[in-house]
Amino acid sequence: MSKKTLVIDGPDPEHFFLAVGGDTLRVGDEPAHAEGVVRGLRVVRIRCEVEFEDDRDTVPLDGTGGADPQPLGPGSVVHLGHADLALVESPAAVGPEPGPAPPPAPPGTAVRRRLRVIDGADQGELFDLPDHGTITIGRGEGHADFVLHDLYVSRVHCSVEVGEGRVIVTHLEGQNGTLIDGRPIGRPEALTPGSVLRVSNTHMRLEVGPFADAPPGPAGNSGVLRPPSKGAARVSGAPPEAPVFGHYRLGPVLGRGYSGVVHRATDVRTDRPAALKVFPAGFPAAAAEQERFARALRAVQPVRHPNLVTPLGAGRTGTHCWLAREFIDGESAADVVERVAKGDKPSWSRAARAVADLARALDGLAAHRLIHGNITPRNVLIRKGDHAALLADLGLADALEGSRVWESFREEKLLAELPYLAPEQAEAGAFVDASADLYAVGAVAYAMIVGRPPVTGRSPDEILERVRQGRVTRPGAHYKKVPPAFDALLMRLLAPHQEDRYPTAAAVLADLEPIAHAHEIRI
Numbered sequence: 001m002s003k004k005t006l007v008i009d010g011p012d013p014e015h016f017f018l019a020v021g022g023d024t025l026r027v028g029d030e031p032a033h034a035e036g037v038v039r040g041l042r043v044v045r046i047r048c049e050v051e052f053e054d055d056r057d058t059v060p061l062d063g064t065g066g067a068d069p070q071p072l073g074p075g076s077v078v079h080l081g082h083a084d085l086a087l088v089e090s091p092a093a094v095g096p097e098p099g100p101a102p103p104p105a106p107p108g109t110a111v112r113r114r115l116r117v118i119d120g121a122d123q124g125e126l127f128d129l130p131d132h133g134t135i136t137i138g139r140g141e142g143h144a145d146f147v148l149h150d151l152y153v154s155r156v157h158c159s160v161e162v163g164e165g166r167v168i169v170t171h172l173e174g175q176n177g178t179l180i181d182g183r184p185i186g187r188p189e190a191l192t193p194g195s196v197l198r199v200s201n202t203h204m205r206l207e208v209g210p211f212a213d214a215p216p217g218p219a220g221n222s223g224v225l226r227p228p229s230k231g232a233a234r235v236s237g238a239p240p241e242a243p244v245f246g247h248y249r250l251g252p253v254l255g256r257g258y259s260g261v262v263h264r265a266t267d268v269r270t271d272r273p274a275a276l277k278v279f280p281a282g283f284p285a286a287a288a289e290q291e292r293f294a295r296a297l298r299a300v301q302p303v304r305h306p307n308l309v310t311p312l313g314a315g316r317t318g319t320h321c322w323l324a325r326e327f328i329d330g331e332s333a334a335d336v337v338e339r340v341a342k343g344d345k346p347s348w349s350r351a352a353r354a355v356a357d358l359a360r361a362l363d364g365l366a367a368h369r370l371i372h373g374n375i376t377p378r379n380v381l382i383r384k385g386d387h388a389a390l391l392a393d394l395g396l397a398d399a400l401e402g403s404r405v406w407e408s409f410r411e412e413k414l415l416a417e418l419p420y421l422a423p424e425q426a427e428a429g430a431f432v433d434a435s436a437d438l439y440a441v442g443a444v445a446y447a448m449i450v451g452r453p454p455v456t457g458r459s460p461d462e463i464l465e466r467v468r469q470g471r472v473t474r475p476g477a478h479y480k481k482v483p484p485a486f487d488a489l490l491m492r493l494l495a496p497h498q499e500d501r502y503p504t505a506a507a508v509l510a511d512l513e514p515i516a517h518a519h520e521i522r523i
Contacts, residue, residue: 006025006038006041007182008027017034018048020043020046023039023040023041023042023043024037024038024039024041025037025038025039025041025043035302035368051183051184051186053186057073058071058072058073059071059072059073059087060072061085072085072087073087074087112128112129112208112209112210112211113128113129113162113167113206113207113208113209114126114127114128114129114206114207114209114211115127115129115146115160115197115204115205115206115207116204116205116207117148117202117203117204118196118203118204118205119201119202119203120148120150120201120202120203120313121148121149121150121151121201121202121246121247121313121314121315122148122149122150122202122246122247122315123246123247123269124247124268124269127146127204129160129162129167130162131162131163132162132163133161133162133163134159134160134161134162135159135160135162136156136157136158136159136160136172137153137156137157137158137159137160137199138153138154138155138156138157138158139151139153139154139155139157139316143155143156144156144157148199148202149245149246149315149316149317150199150200150201150202150315150316151290151293151294151297151314151315151316151321152176152200152201152294152298152314153174153176153199153200153201153202154172154173154174154200155173156172156173157171157172157173157174157178157199157200158170158171158172158174158178158197158199159172160191160197161188166190167190167191167192167206168188168189168190168191169185169188169189169190169191169197170185170187170188170189171184171185171186174199174200176200176201178197178198178199179197179198180195180196180197180198181195181196182196182198191206192206193206193207193208194206194207201313244268244317245265245276245278245315245317245320245322245324246313246315246317246322246324247267247268247269248265248266248267248268248274248276248322248324249265249266249268250263250265250276250278251263251264251265251266252264254275257277257378258409258412258413259277259279259280259283259396259400259405259406259409260277260278260279260280261277261278262275262276262277262278263275263276263277263278264276264327265324265327267312272327273327273329274312274324274325274326274327275324275325275326275327275328276322276323276324276325277322277323277324277325278320278321278322279320279321279322279323279405280320280405281319281320282404282405283321283400283403283404283405284321284403285403285404285405286404289402289403289404292398292399292401292402292403293314293321293399293400293403294314296395296396296398296399297311297314297323297395297399299370299395300370300394300395303364303365303368303370303394305360305361305364305365306360306388307357307358307360307361307364307388307389307390307391308361308364308365308390308391308394309325309326309328309381309390309391309392309393309394310325310326311323311324311325311326311394312324312325312326323396325392328381328383328390328392329383329384329385330381330382330383330384330385331381331382331384332377332378332379332380332381332382333354333377333378333380333381333382333389333444333447333448334376334377334378334380336350336377336382336448337377337447337448337451337452340448340449340450340451341451341452342451346448346449346450346451346479346481347448347449348449348475348479348481348482348483348486349519349521350387350448351445351446351448351449352445352486352512352515352516352521352523353387353388353389353521353522353523354380354382354389354444354445354448355441355442355445355489355490355493355508355512356509356512356516356523357388357389357390357523358375358380358389358391358441358444359438359441359505359506359508359509359512360505360509361390361391362391362434362437362438362441362505363504363505363506363509365394365434365437366434366504366505370394371432371433371434371436371437372391372394372437372440373397373398373425373432373436373437374393374396374397374417375391375420375437375440375441375444376416376417376420376440376444377420377444377447377448379391379392379393380392380444414460415460418460418463418464418467419443419453419454419455419456419463419467420440420443420444420447420453421436421439421440421467422435422436422439422440422467422498423439423467423468423470423496423497424436424498426464426467426468427468431498433498434504434505435498435501435502435503436498437505438493438501438502438505438508439493439494439495439501441493441508442454442490442491442492442493442494443455443493443494445490445493446472446475446490446494449475449478449479449482450475450478450479454472454473454494455467455471455472467496468496469496470494470495470496470497472491472494474487474490474491475487475490483515483518483519485514485515485518486512486515489508489511489512489515493508
C-alpha cells in the first residue's frame with residue numbers, strides 16, 4: 001500500500017483546529033466546528049509544522065503537573081508523552097538557497113524557465129521568465145508584468161527575480177499572501193523546478209526547458225510574456241466571435257440581472273458548461289469595492305451543498321469582473337411564478353418540493369454559520385432532470401453592497417424584491433438572522449402557487465406597511481387544493497414576528513415530511 005501525505009494549510013494562524021481520531025481527520029476553526037472531515041484513513045504518521053517569528057535563542061515549553069519550562073532551541077528535541085518537539089530554522093530565515101540545477105540542455109539549445117498556471121482563472125497560461133532580471137505578478141494592468149485574472153490577487157502581489165541559476169520570489173502585498181508548495185513565505189525565498197508558486201487562488205508551476213512546445217531560438221532577455229489585458233482574452237482555436245474570460249468561453253445570454261449579464265459559458269479545459277455573470281465595466285470603481293467583493297466571495301467559496309449552486313471562481317478580464325458558477329439546466333422559480341400568473345395550473349406539490357430543497361440548503365448554510373439574505377424567485381433554480389431546487393448567488397448581495405454599481409440599481413432591485421423581504425429586513429438597524437431566509441422561502445413557495453408574492457401594494461410604502469403587519473391571505477384561499485397542513489406551514493414561515501416562525505430549517509423539514517408522506521410526494 002503506497003503512502004501519501006495530506007497537506008493542510010490555512011491563512012489564519014489564530015483560528016485553526018486539527019484532530020485525528022481512529023481513521024477520521026477533522027479540520028476547522030474550533031473543536032466544535034469541523035469544516036471538513038476525511039474518513040477511512042490509515043494514519044501512520046503525523047508531522048505538524050508551525051512557522052513563527054521570534055528573536056529569542058530558545059523558546060520555553062511548559063509541561064503539565066507543575067514541571068519547570070523546558071528550553072526549546074534550534075537543533076534540540078523535547079520528548080513528550082505522545083509527541084516530539086524540535087525547533088529548526090526556516091529556510092526563509094537564513095536566506096534563499098539555490099534549487100537543484102536543471103538537467104543540461106542538448107548542445108545548441110537555450111535553457112528556458114517559465115511559469116505554467118495549473119489552477120486558477122488563467123489555467124493553461126504560460127509566462128516566460130527572463131534570463132536575468134525581475135518581473136512582478138499581480139492583477140494591475142500597467143502595474144504588473146504578469147497580469148492575472150484572479151480577482152483575489154493584489155495589484156502587484158509578488159516579484160520574481162531570475163539570475164545566477166536561481167529564481168527568487170518575494171511577497172509584496174496582499175492579505176492572502178504568497179506561498180511556495182503550500183507554505184507562506186515571509187522573506188525572499190527560492191522557487192525550485194517543479195515547485196508550485198501560489199498567488200492567492202492562482203497556482204503556477206516552475207518549469208525548466210527546453211520545451212517541445214516553444215519556438216526555436218534563444219531565450220528572450222526581456223522574457224515577459226503578458227496575456228492580453230484589453231478586452232476579453234482569446235483561446236487558441238476559439239472563433240473570433242467567442243470571447244474568453246479566464247478559461248471560460250462565452251456563449252449565449254441566459255439572462256440579464258440588475259448587476260450584470262449571465263452567459264452560458266464553456267470551460268475550455270474540460271469542455272463542461274458553466275454560467276458566467278459579467279459585471280458592468282465600471283465595477284469595481286475603487287479599491288474598497290474590490291476588497292469587499294473579494295472578501296465576501298472568499299467567505300462562501302468553500303461552502304458546498306447539493307441544493308446550493310456551486311461557485312466556480314471569479315476573475316477580471318480587461319475592464320470586466322466576472323463570476324462563474326455551476327450551470328443548471330432548467331428554469332428559475334420566477335419563470336414558474338410568471339407562468340402561473342398568466343394562467344398555468346398551480347402546483348402545491350412543486351412548491352412543497354422547493355421548500356424542502358431550500359430548507360436543506362439553509363440547513364447546510366447554518367452549519368457554516370451563514371445566511372443568504374437575498375432569496376427571491378430569480379435566484380431559486382429548478383433543475384430540469386430531477387426538479388430539484390437550488391439556491392444561487394450566495395454572498396453576492398454582500399459582495400456588491402455599497403458599490404457604485406449597486407447604488408445604480410438599488411432602488412429598482414428593492415422595489416422588485418421588497419415583497420420577499422422579512423419585516424425586520426425593512427427596518428433600519430433591526431436584528432436580522434436566519435429566520436429572514438425562512439420567511440423568503442415561504443414567500444417564494446407562496447408565489448409559485450398563487451402567481452404573485454404574498455404581499456403586494458401600489459407603492460413601496462404600502463408594501464412595507466403590509467409586510468410589517470403581516471397581511472397575508474393564506475395560499476389555500478387562492479388555490480383550494482393546497483392541504484391545510486401545508487397552508488399552515490407556509491403561514492408560519494411568513495409570520496411577521498421572528499419568534500413566531502420556525503426556529504430552524506431542520507424544523508421546517510420535520511413538519512414537511514409527514515405532509516409529503518400523507519400525499520405521496522417525494523421530497
